[in-house]
Amino acid sequence: MSSTAEPAPAGASFAHPRATWLCPDTGRLLAQGELMQAMARKRVVLLGETHDVAEIHRWQLHVTTCLHLLRPQMAVGFEMFPLRIQPVLDAWVAGEMDTATFLERSEWAQVWGFDPELYLPLFHFCRQQRVKMLALNCHRPLVTRVGQVGWEAIPVEERDGVTPSAPATEGYRAYLAAITGRFSGSAKPEAMAPERFDRFIRAQQCWDRSFACRIADHLVEATDDPLVVGIIGRGHLEYGHGTPFQLRDLGVEDVAVLLPATDAAPEVEPLAGIAEALFRLDTPEPPQSRRTPRAAS
Template sequence: MRKPRLFKALLLAFLALTLTGCSITHVVRVEDREKIDLRTMIAELSGTPLVFAGERHDAASHHRLQLDILQAIRAEGKPLAIGMEMFENSSQPALDAWSAGKAPEFAIRKVFEANWRNISWGLYRDILLFARDNNIPIVALNAPRSMVRKVSQTGFSSLTSEELRLLPAGLDGKVSDAYLDFIKSSYYMHGRKGDAFRYMCEAQMLRNRVMARRIGDYFLLHPETVMVVIAGGGHARKMGGIPVELEKIPYKIVLPPVPTLTSERVTTNDADYLMEEPFSWLAEIF
């Protein structure tokens, strides 16, 4: 019984490595389920102040698409900012120095690797170089890792008053039954149940709410800006992600497919566009 499972796992890993770098040339427009090319999608994104460009963190093709979107918006001559899940707020001064051309590459790489462990710098390098070369602000979106870890282990209520002061004012860790049901139906829970499951959901919600607040705060100061948010597909997804936590900022969402979110299953409660990529058919086999 174990050999077929092992074979599938090895085959999946091999195919993922083989196909991850393939370019994405088309997306599914979710509203009418029409397959369109990237040029059409990018044209349709024009005029949208906030674009969520979701990713699988290790997929080079997703980062290439993110860069394509950034370059197209930049070409329109609009003020542009990049919001990144990959950096905690404490990294903002380093990011500001980088975007201003005042920091060497080795310095920002060190900041990146301190924030975003186990993911290759090379996957994000072109995006960060594009930001520096065009003096585009990068906004550090994520909550402190230590706090997220603590909430995932012992719950939001375990945060001290000192820790809460490091978060945006008025933030809470409440998760609704609807959100819990959504997470159960949408993601693999790795065996988490009871309080452990709730704490995991509270940690994810903490990240979503902190990132939403950072985005909202930036738009209050820079209302004419177009922001492209680079974040994992789970955070970029409308239902259960950052977008549902935002108010009064129009947005569009581009997501990669995952086993629980295919072109057949996706709805406008998830995204506006779903990437068409060679990797997506693996969900139907495994």
């Protein structure tokens, strides 16, 4: 959320009490009602997550509920589902199957693998409120192929409806280098061989672009001027990189990112520009184990 207030001095720290929203650019606390009103006027609001933290998914449900009260014409997009699962999502929202059947037909264990209990409250919210669910992801082998050989080598008919991504900015490359560096114990790009790092970026951007394409396509096709809420890994959203950048390339400008925070007194400097607002969570329970590791997400 843009602010006319002066930015906080570089290196300053500030208090961020639990159950409050904070502007990362200024260090000011934001009134929740005013923030939600502003977010409800957006075209797209992206709610970042760490996939295995239950408290984050509770926060996503709370924010989605607030926005739905203000903007009932809504769709919720999920990174968890590839496009081929869209008919199953439609049938679930229409009330045509029980939970066990939904998890089986959506291939949950194969396409995602995290404990479904983390996400089921969000899925049931969409079903109960008849909110359209959008499958934002692409066929997983496409990500692998783009990473290996690039877009040009893949025939258009095999791109799963995803268009080639806008080139990664130097800022995004530095951001992804820091992420991969944390995994390897170094924040330097050379922690990963250059060719491997380029493959990683291409794969990450394939996901970024897929999420953006599905959202943009829905905004074009919908007749009720909906708000689209995106449930997406924060690594695809932070600092305006990833999916927000690809949405802008597709002509969708009115996009906001909201993120959960767990630190009581973060440093301003590295957080400036990370999102429109941060919500300080209650102390999360330990993350749940996951079956298969995924790229920064």
